[in-house]
Amino acid sequence: DIQLTQSPSFLSASVGDRVTITCRASQGISSYLAWYLQKPGKAPKLLIYDASTLQSGVPSRFSGSGSGTEFTLTISSLQPEDFATYYCQQLNSYPYTFGQGTKLEIK
Amino acid sequence: QVQLVESGGGVVQPGTSLRLSCATSGFTFRSYGMHWVRQAPGKGLEWVAVIWFDGSNKVYGDSVKGRFTISRDDFRNTVDLQMNSLRAEDTATYYCARVVGGNGWSGGRLDPWGQGTLVTVSS
Numbered sequence: 001d002i003q004l005t006q007s008p009s010f011l012s013a014s015v016g017d018r019v020t021i022t023c024r025a026s027q028g029i030s031s032y033l034a035w036y037l038q039k040p041g042k043a044p045k046l047l048i049y050d051a052s053t054l055q056s057g058v059p060s061r062f063s064g065s066g067s068g069t070e071f072t073l074t075i076s077s078l079q080p081e082d083f084a085t086y087y088c089q090q091l092n093s094y095p096y097t098f099g100q101g102t103k104l105e106i107k
Numbered sequence: 108q109v110q111l112v113e114s115g116g117g118v119v120q121p122g123t124s125l126r127l128s129c130a131t132s133g134f135t136f137r138s139y140g141m142h143w144v145r146q147a148p149g150k151g152l153e154w155v156a157v158i159w160f161d162g163s164n165k166v167y168g169d170s171v172k173g174r175f176t177i178s179r180d181d182f183r184n185t186v187d188l189q190m191n192s193l194r195a196e197d198t199a200t201y202y203c204a205r206v207v208g209g210n211g212w213s214g215g216r217l218d219p220w221g222q223g224t225l226v227t228v229s230s
Contacts, residue, residue: 049218050208091209098152099151
C-alpha cells in the first residue's frame with residue numbers, strides 16, 4: 001500500500017498568513033493526488049485534484065503543486081473559514097490511501 | 108444539484124451485520140463509480156471500497172475484505188455497503204462519494220461526499 005505522510009500534523013496560524021502543507025508519498029503516484037478540507041462534523045470537501053487543478057468554486061487563494069512523491073497545498077492568505085483539517089489522498093493505485101491530516105488552528 | 112444521502116447506520120453488537128445505503132440524485136448515476144470512505148471518531152479518513160460505474164469491478168480495503176460487500180442499483184440510483192461480522196474497530200462515520208474522472212483503476216477525484224452515517228459496534 002502507498003503511505004502518505006502529511007506535515008505538519010498541526011499548524012497554528014493567523015488570518016492573512018500564507019501557509020503550506022506537505023504530503024509525501026512512499027512511492028511515486030504521478031499527479032494522482034487530491035486535497036480535501038474537513039470541518040468538524042462535516043463531510044470532506046474537494047479543493048484540489050490532479051495535484052494542481054483547482055476544483056470549481058474553490059477560492060483562488062488555494063493552490064496545489066508537485067508530482068511523483070512530494071506535493072504541497074498552499075493557502076496564500078488565510079481566511080477565518082479556512083481553519084479546518086486538511087487531507088491529501090492518492091488515487092494512483094488501490095487502496096486509495098489518505099494522509100493522516102493536518103489540523104489548521106487559529107493562533 | 109448533486110446530492111448523496113447515506114442511511115442505515117446505528118448501534119449494533121460485535122459479530123452482527125448492517126447494511127448502509129447511499130441515495131443519489133442530480134446526476135446520471137449509471138455513469139459514475141462510487142466509493143465508501145469511513146472515519147473513526149476523532150481519527151482520519153480510511154478508504155473502504157469502490158464499485159465501477161458499470162458494476163464490473165469492486166475493490167476493498169484490506170481491513171474489510173471478505174466481510175463487506177459493495178453493490179449498486181442503477182434503477183434506484185443507490186449504492187449499498189453490506190457489512191458482516193462487524194468488529195469494534197468498524198465503529199466510524201461512513202461516507203459515500205462519487206468518483207469523477209479517472210479510468211476506474213487510477214485518477215479522478217471524490218466529489219461530492221454525502222453527510223455520512225454513524226455505525227457504532229459495541230456490546
